[in-house]
Amino acid sequence: MSLTVEERKAANKALIDEVLKAYPEKMAKRRAKHLNTFEEGKPDCGVKSNIKSLPGVMTIRGCAYAGSKGVVWGPIKDMIHISHGPVGCGQYSWAARRNYYIGTTGIDTFVTMQFTSDFQEKDIVFGGDKKLDKIIDEIQQLFPLNKGISIQSECPIGLIGDDIEAVSKKKSREYDGHTIVPVRCEGFRGVSQSLGHHIANDAIRDWVFDKADPNKRPDFVSTPYDVAIIGDYNIGGDAWSSRILLEEMGLRVVAQWSGDGTIAELENTPKAKLNVLHCYRSMNYISRHMEEKYGIPWVEYNFFGPTMIEKSLREIASHFDDTIKAKAEAVIAKYKPLMQAVIDKYKPRLQGKKVMLFVGGLRPRHVIGAYEDLGMDVVGTGYEFGHNDDYQRTTHYIKDGTLIYDDVTGYEFEKFVEKVQPDLIGSGIKEKYVFQKMGVPFRQMHSWDYSGPYHGYDGFAIFARDMDMAISSPVWGLTKAPWKN
């Protein structure tokens, strides 16, 4: 039943050729560059990436606004993020990403609220700057404990020539230097969420770091063990189940970017000794900036599954002294029995199961180790909005002959699944029900399917349990009526 690597490569090639036949010729040529089979030893996955999606193909991608408001800025809890433009963008993304936080919503924290300028025709015709000016006044009056305001541009802002930077500066002056951040993340910019991450990172650099008074918090005293978690959005509590491990190994986490994060944490990050970066794709920009400007090194880590966690804890510890290294070993030892118990429980049921992934950010590669810890085999993966550096990093995780699909279209994904017949698919809400109809077990790997956390040792137990219940559910045995052979 199981194919050799060479057979798998040949089957993948045939499958890609077949799928491309459905496109008009010119389009088939463009899509061909995004589909391939990984060849062991190559420096990347053999696909082009971060290129415009073809029109009309049902791309799974989102937009720059989603990357900025939805991913980077939205989780910063003590700021108010205005979805600036028509009502829809803020409405569809309202509290949908499960960025957990602690706070009194509407009073001192605002993550799960939808603040919008609700543009009307007159705002398009005459411009929205005056309305924005007034909105900031109303926010200051009705939400006096907000620690800052960000303006998340929707498509029309950049098209009608509004000057949100001027409004931000003016209002910041009026409110005693209050943090007000204009973000030019209009949805039509770039080819996916990815440019929105970059724009959002740059806005933090220009409007938070460069404007912050370094002596604002004299009581903040640095220690040699200060680190910041970068690129963890605390989905289902991921950043918390990561932070607990860093603290246990003796580090002091001064900031979370951006899940459950605050503006004070962002402003204090330049005082950290090391930035630990989980989602490289969405926050490598600010990490590089802090390295260049403040001399803070950064290290990528992976907290999915015990193998990768162990490796990452050692890697992080290697930046510190022997006490930290010893404590990291103690943390690894402490959780070993729990991890072994989880693997003993679930691996026999999951051994050899085939997984196909299509997700965003870091997950198309980062979660592979966690599946392998459970004996599962990732046979296909791809990025919604990855760049070539993501596909390079992916080579460290995948096996020879893995099917690669960049910015997969609805059509391609359905055909690939039909032929490859995986035991589990990990992708998003738009894909979930398509594949479940086909009788294929599925887990949402953006929202953790409303479960989580999946990060850290505590998270891995939940991950393993969730993958098992997806695959082992008795419901998949009922999809064929008994009277149909």
Place this chain on the structure above:
Amino acid sequence: MPQNADKVIDHEMLFREPEYQSLFASKKQHFEYNHPDAKIEEIRDWTKSKDYKDLNFAREALTVNPAKACQPLGAVYVANGFQKTMSFVHGSQGCVAYYRSHFSRHFKEPTSCVSSSMTEDAAVFGGLNNMIDGLANTYNLYKPEMIAVSTTCMAEVIGDDLNAFIKTAKEKGSVPAEFDVPFAHTPAFVGSHVTGYDNAMLGVLQHFWDGKSGTTPALARVPNESINFIGGFDGFVVGNMKEIRRIFDLFGADYTVLCDPSEVWNTPTDGEFRMYEGGTTKEEVERALHAKATIVFQEYSCEKTIKYLREKGQEVVVLNSPIGVAGTDAFVMALSRLTGKPVPAALEKERGQLVDAMADSQAHLHGKRYAMYGDPDMMIGLTQFLLELGAEPAHVLATNGDDKWAAKVQAVLDASPYGKGCQAYPKRDLWHMRSLLNTEPVDFLIGNTYGKYLERDTGTPLIRMVFPIFDRHHYHRYPIWGYEGGLRTLVMLLDEFFETLDANTIVPSKTDYSYDIIR
């Protein structure tokens, strides 16, 4: 160590473990630099005050937690209601990802829709090439029989002309010249999702009835005895449409449902993904021109469509999402009049059964005060039903309702003794509702999933009867229209009443004397 392999602890309980609680406390104390607890308390109390309410209601520019979405969502809904039709939204691609997610989170079903994926270059040069390539790709990959085009605000701001673009795309061979590509401009900065429904519905009707953008002769209307039904944007469409069709069938009526997405959002899990399922056929759309009348179930979802149907010479019966006895009576009597047939005995019996159920239960709901928000028509239907039950719809709010709508609601309220002191709130949002619930409390709140934040902040128990419902499953599979729908609505109201009463009387030796076994 909090986690446990034998009994895996989920986020709900994991973060209550002492290790995490101390992590939270330390993060807050050392790194967050939040305001003092006393200040937070002070502001929280202030937001509950009458003073705050006055400031809140004086807002002119800021919208907080609105209960409306944007036009293209309604257009995608409409496209889903026609057979083998792919919804094609011209503009930025992120919007389409949002519409698909939004519907899938509510219906727990796939929602197919494509984008023309316009980016910076299209912002400068226009999106014609995106239309040309996009239609070709959609046609080849997804083999639709019709592509229904709508627009995001990006395409509207730069002024793309759908009619001209589609014509050019056909000339370039993207799709065959005779292939049906109805379209509607659906600017997100005008109206809401119900406006988008209206524009898209009108776009389909105009395409088929008025000569397909000048490519065929306009159809001539030859009136017949058939009746059309247009439901409007409806989060309960899966349950409702089945019920509506059953009622038409009981009359033996010759009818056409214009836009029926109830099957594509209700396909089986049997090993096959059906991208297209059910929906109104093109032949049915063409035939619908000749109908003697159209019953429009939601006025504010169909304002332009109603006008257009009347111009074509049809009688249009306009309802406001009738819910309950009198509302359904009006629908049923209209059907009886239009078909010339008496109300079927089976329906009359169902009516009696609904009244029976209401009589059994009315004492529990009588005099209870409700706040509610949602689309304009549904608010009118629910107001009528609550008044029938002797309940009081104290605050009736629609973010996408206008002053005319408010006057209509007020007229319904003023016609009943139970509407005394009750008020309609047009163009308001859920942050206004929060002030209302704080300063003029009610017993229950009717709304969508986002109402749970109001339940948390004000302690008002929430009944989920409004789109979107993300955090409860399968409500959309049951009707709220027809006498059967009235029964389902009654049960929803009663369930929340009894759950609340039980929760409020469950403390042993303190309150459990009222923890009754028979209610």
